[in-house]
Amino acid sequence: xxxxFVTALLLIAVSTFAQTPFExxxxxxxxxxxxxxxPEDFTALSNDFARIGDKEKTQWxxxxxxxxxxxxKGRNLMRTGKVAELDAVAAEAQTNLDKAAELSEDNAEILIxxxxxHGLKMMVDPQARFMSEGMLxxxxxxxxxxxxxxxxxxxxxxxxxxxxxxxxxGGSKTKGLELFQKSLDQFKTYTPKSPxxxxxxxxxxxxxxxxxx
Amino acid sequence: MQTFIISKVLLLVSFIMGVFLNAQxxxxxxxxxxxxxxxxxxxxxxxxxxxxxxxxxxxFSFETSEKGNxxxxxxxxxxxxxxxxxxxxxxxxKINADMKEQISEIDAVVISAGSIEAxxxxxxTTLLTPIDIYTTAGANGQVTSALETLPGVQxxxxxxxxxxxxxxxxxxxxxxxxxxxNNFFGNSIPGVKSMxxxxxxxxxxxxxxxxxxxxxxxxxxxxxxxLESIDFPxxxxxxxxxxxxxxxxxFQNVNGEKTKSFGISAGYSNIGLMTKVIxxxxxxxxxxxGLGTNFNFRLKNKAGGIxxxxxxxxxxRIGLQTESLEPDTDFDNTSLQGKNTFHNLAFKQKFGKYLxxxxxxxxxxxxxxxxxxTFQNREINPNSIDIKSNYFNTKAVLERKINxxxxxxxxLEYNQANENTDVAVTDAPYKFKDQITSIFAESDxxxxxxxxAKVGLRSEYSSAxxxxxxxxxxxxxxxxxxxxxxxxxxxxxxxxxxxxxxxAAPLDYQKSEHYILQVQKSEEGRSLRLEVFYKNYTDxxxxxxxxxxxxxxxxxxxxxxxxxEVFWRDKKSxxxxxxxxxxxxxxxxxxxxxxxxxxxxxxxxxxxxxVVAKKFVVSWKTGxxxxxxxxxxxxxxxxxxDDGGNYHLATEGRLKDFSALNFSLNYLPNLGKKDxxxxxxxxxxxxxxxxxxxxxxxxxxxxxxxxxxxxxxxNTFIFVGAFINFGIDRTEDAINSNL
Numbered sequence: 001x002x003x004x005f006v007t008a009l010l011l012i013a014v015s016t017f018a019q020t021p022f023e024x025x026x027x028x029x030x031x032x033x034x035x036x037x038x039p040e041d042f043t044a045l046s047n048d049f050a051r052i053g054d055k056e057k058t059q060w061x062x063x064x065x066x067x068x069x070x071x072x073k074g075r076n077l078m079r080t081g082k083v084a085e086l087d088a089v090a091a092e093a094q095t096n097l098d099k100a101a102e103l104s105e106d107n108a109e110i111l112i113x114x115x116x117x118h119g120l121k122m123m124v125d126p127q128a129r130f131m132s133e134g135m136l137x138x139x140x141x142x143x144x145x146x147x148x149x150x151x152x153x154x155x156x157x158x159x160x161x162x163x164x165x166x167x168x169x170g171g172s173k174t175k176g177l178e179l180f181q182k183s184l185d186q187f188k189t190y191t192p193k194s195p196x197x198x199x200x201x202x203x204x205x206x207x208x209x210x211x212x213x
Numbered sequence: 214m215q216t217f218i219i220s221k222v223l224l225l226v227s228f229i230m231g232v233f234l235n236a237q238x239x240x241x242x243x244x245x246x247x248x249x250x251x252x253x254x255x256x257x258x259x260x261x262x263x264x265x266x267x268x269x270x271x272x273f274s275f276e277t278s279e280k281g282n283x284x285x286x287x288x289x290x291x292x293x294x295x296x297x298x299x300x301x302x303x304x305x306x307k308i309n310a311d312m313k314e315q316i317s318e319i320d321a322v323v324i325s326a327g328s329i330e331a332x333x334x335x336x337x338t339t340l341l342t343p344i345d346i347y348t349t350a351g352a353n354g355q356v357t358s359a360l361e362t363l364p365g366v367q368x369x370x371x372x373x374x375x376x377x378x379x380x381x382x383x384x385x386x387x388x389x390x391x392x393x394x395n396n397f398f399g400n401s402i403p404g405v406k407s408m409x410x411x412x413x414x415x416x417x418x419x420x421x422x423x424x425x426x427x428x429x430x431x432x433x434x435x436x437x438x439x440l441e442s443i444d445f446p447x448x449x450x451x452x453x454x455x456x457x458x459x460x461x462x463x464f465q466n467v468n469g470e471k472t473k474s475f476g477i478s479a480g481y482s483n484i485g486l487m488t489k490v491i492x493x494x495x496x497x498x499x500x501x502x503g504l505g506t507n508f509n510f511r512l513k514n515k516a517g518g519i520x521x522x523x524x525x526x527x528x529x530r531i532g533l534q535t536e537s538l539e540p541d542t543d544f545d546n547t548s549l550q551g552k553n554t555f556h557n558l559a560f561k562q563k564f565g566k567y568l569x570x571x572x573x574x575x576x577x578x579x580x581x582x583x584x585x586x587t588f589q590n591r592e593i594n595p596n597s598i599d600i601k602s603n604y605f606n607t608k609a610v611l612e613r614k615i616n617x618x619x620x621x622x623x624x625l626e627y628n629q630a631n632e633n634t635d636v637a638v639t640d641a642p643y644k645f646k647d648q649i650t651s652i653f654a655e656s657d658x659x660x661x662x663x664x665x666a667k668v669g670l671r672s673e674y675s676s677a678x679x680x681x682x683x684x685x686x687x688x689x690x691x692x693x694x695x696x697x698x699x700x701x702x703x704x705x706x707x708x709x710x711x712x713x714x715x716x717a718a719p720l721d722y723q724k725s726e727h728y729i730l731q732v733q734k735s736e737e738g739r740s741l742r743l744e745v746f747y748k749n750y751t752d753x754x755x756x757x758x759x760x761x762x763x764x765x766x767x768x769x770x771x772x773x774x775x776x777x778e779v780f781w782r783d784k785k786s787x788x789x790x791x792x793x794x795x796x797x798x799x800x801x802x803x804x805x806x807x808x809x810x811x812x813x814x815x816x817x818x819x820x821x822x823x824v825v826a827k828k829f830v831v832s833w834k835t836g837x838x839x840x841x842x843x844x845x846x847x848x849x850x851x852x853x854x855d856d857g858g859n860y861h862l863a864t865e866g867r868l869k870d871f872s873a874l875n876f877s878l879n880y881l882p883n884l885g886k887k888d889x890x891x892x893x894x895x896x897x898x899x900x901x902x903x904x905x906x907x908x909x910x911x912x913x914x915x916x917x918x919x920x921x922x923x924x925x926x927x928n929t930f931i932f933v934g935a936f937i938n939f940g941i942d943r944t945e946d947a948i949n950s951n952l
Contacts, residue, residue: 195650
């Protein structure tokens with residue numbers, strides 16, 4: 001009995017410690033992505049990820065999440081109408097995303113964030129920047145789709161674009177919702193390569209589908 | 214037994230935890246910039262996961278189990294990184310850091326005194342984009358007409374040219390990709406205003422300077438308009454445009470890698486049909502007719518250098534008959550045949566920290582004017598003026614970046630003008646030759662994100678003037694607060710007397726000095742600019758009639774212009790409506806050319822107001838544009854000459870105030886048809902919709918006893934046209950221009 005107990009204890013200990021410090025730190029911070037609410041929260045989180053990236057030097061994921069946190073900060077600012085700050089935020093995100101891209105070439109997830117960065121920059125002055133940023137964003141997403149056609153986040157970004165584009169311009173809420181549904185279906189079958197791989201977006205698709213107009 | 218083990222384990226766990234707890238050292242402190250706490254600074258114990266981000270007051274605190282010598286790194290994109298060495302032992306550490314400003318292109322204050330940047334590339338504070346030009350009612354899609362809705366630019370209807378801040382139309386020069394564009398406007402005869410020769414769609418951006426412009430440009434006493442052509446078209450496309458007054462067609466071809474493109478277009482215009490429908494104030498014996506073609510190519514080399522070529526050829530004809538003011542004639546007849554060819558070649562490449570701009574332009578222009586009078590149905594006094602001119606311009610500019618926001622640039626420019634004027638009734642043709650060699654250097658100095666300066670020097674030698682000049686220029690900008698910036702500019706500007714005035718006496722450069730102070734507020738969707746300026750003119754030419762034409766006799770003319778300008782643009786306050794208002798107050802006096810005393814110039818109005826408003830109704834796929842211009846009455850003068858050819862002011866007066874309300878509508882029927890093969894824009898434009906009877910001045914008989922008003926060619930003009938583009942779906946362009 002005593003032996004058994006000690007073995008069990010040992011096993012528990014091993015299994016907890018099997019998670020490397022890197023994985024532990026990442027898991028902890030990733031959980032914070034959903035809890036962050038204010039631009040300051042996202043800044044702090046982006047800094048945390050960048051810190052992990054700087055220590056590890058070979059992992060693209062920390063820089064990926066650092067960029068993602070900055071992008072979320074940008075979207076947050078956008079919603080509150082602080083469009084003028086987006087250039088600086090996009091630059092922050094770009095710095096980290098470039099570091100991630102250097103460590104992992106031809107990565108669909110990185111290209112997806114790239115498209116979002118172009119989206120942020122475009123929102124600063126849509127009229128003047130559509131031709132440049134809009135085009136670059138579309139290019140990035142097309143590249144991502146080639147690399148990973150079943151990625152639900154690609155459908156999600158397309159759905160968002162279509163949802164917010166007025167009907168007169170070829171977009172529509174209905175078509176947008178169809179794409180959100182497609183994205184949700186993809187989420188059901190899509191499995192990230194590891195627990196640390198990007199796995200965000202499902203909630204957003206669900207939110208749009210649940211709040212059908 | 215079991216309880217015993219559990220309690221032991223618990224003890225062990227708590228012991229281990231205790232060890233860990235004891236090992237945790239708290240590192241805390243505050244981060245300041247100029248004695249104020251800075252938020253969002255990342256604090257990192259280098260090469261560990263440990264660290265945190267400062268709070269709103271600049272305070273931070275984190276725990277670490279590391280020991281020994283470490284480096285604490287403080288970073289934030291807005292500041293330069295700060296590193297501090299720390300030794301972690303058994304006690305908590307308190308450490309403060311002071312950040313230093315990081316100079317960056319995004320945050321750096323921009324010098325904007327005197328200049329209005331209209332470009333698609335830079336920042337959100339851009340005031341006028343190419344799309345704005347097309348959607349400004351009354352601008353007829355022309356850059357220069359759209360600029361007339363900005364402060365500082367006079368609304369002059371009887372002749373072409375940008376009349377800026379009390380300057381004449383000749384005091385504004387035009388540049389395409391850095392090269393001088395001679396004959397920017399189409400050839401015309403007095404009283405009929407011609408259009409811009411270069412199409413608005415050629416350009417991706419422009420910088421309009423109403424004063425205090427850079428040392429890279431010269432030979433303009435008042436202002437420069439610097440146009441930058443687009444690099445590569447998005448796609449292959451075919452464009453068609455037709456209306457009762459013109460047809461044109463063109464195509465653009467671009468390869469997939471966007472390293473090569475070429476295009477050609479041609480157009481024909483004729484006002485003839487419209488003169489039958491609308492009542493024109495001019496009696497055309499030959500309604501304005503024009504035929505033009507242009508071609509372009511662009512090449513990109515492997516190192517990213519771009520070579521751009523644009524060339525055009527056009528020819529136009531116009532004939533006018535006006536009732537004569539002279540006793541023994543019934544009518545004055547004027548007709549013109551114009552020819553023009555313009556070629557522009559520009560090359561730009563980066564070599565590490567250096568940017569090289571090379572370019573040259575060539576213009577050949579020919580104006581053949583037939584003059585005669587009609588008396589009792591007989592043509593008398595036939596005469597003709599044949600002006601042929603060749604212009605060549607070449608320029609090299611080398612720029613070196615020093616840090617993110619500082620740079621030095623310098624270069625050389627060479628201009629050559631050859632003009633030949635043959636008046637039938639005189640003996641020999643008049644020939645004019647001039648070569649202007651210029652050297653210039655300029656430095657952009659970014660002292661901090663809140664303070665920057667530009668110092669420049671330009672020197673020119675004109676073979677017609679036989680002298681070097683030296684023109685220093687200075688500008689600086691200071692950010693007063695987050696949204697408010699101030700800038701000031703000073704400069705000396707030289708310009709040769711107009712070529713046609715050379716010949717009677719040795720002449721010197723004409724000179725102006727600009728002093729400009731501006732405050733600007735820009736925030737989300739709104740901008741406000743207040744500008745005051747003083748412009749001092751010296752060495753202006755004085756003219757006298759010699760050999761039947763006005764010739765400059767000396768440089769004793771002088772004058773000044775001063776004023777206050779306000780510009781307000783607001784895309785935010787009224788939903789879906791984008792509008793801007795500009796107001797200019799101008800006070801000016803000049804004694805130059807044929808003025809025999811100091812007078813308020815007849816090409817300037819004291820008060821000018823312009824309001825432009827645009828609304829796009831998505832569900833109707835239609836844009837509605839309105840513009841209103843008001844200018845207080847300009848003075849008019851009649852100078853008569855005595856036997857010695859000297860001018861004397863005989864009559865003067867003031868015109869009634871000018872006002873015009875313009876309206877235009879763009880309908881985009883194919884908008885949103887996702888796979889539409891063509892994209893169409895239908896335009897209806899009505900200039901001066903209220904039919905105001907505006908007068909631009911008076912013409913006087915030789916004895917000064919009779920006069921006639923100078924009127925616009927047409928009081929109210931209606932334009933309908935269709936523009937179709939095959940190949941490019943502009944839907945998204947349209948959406949985003951109306952978000």
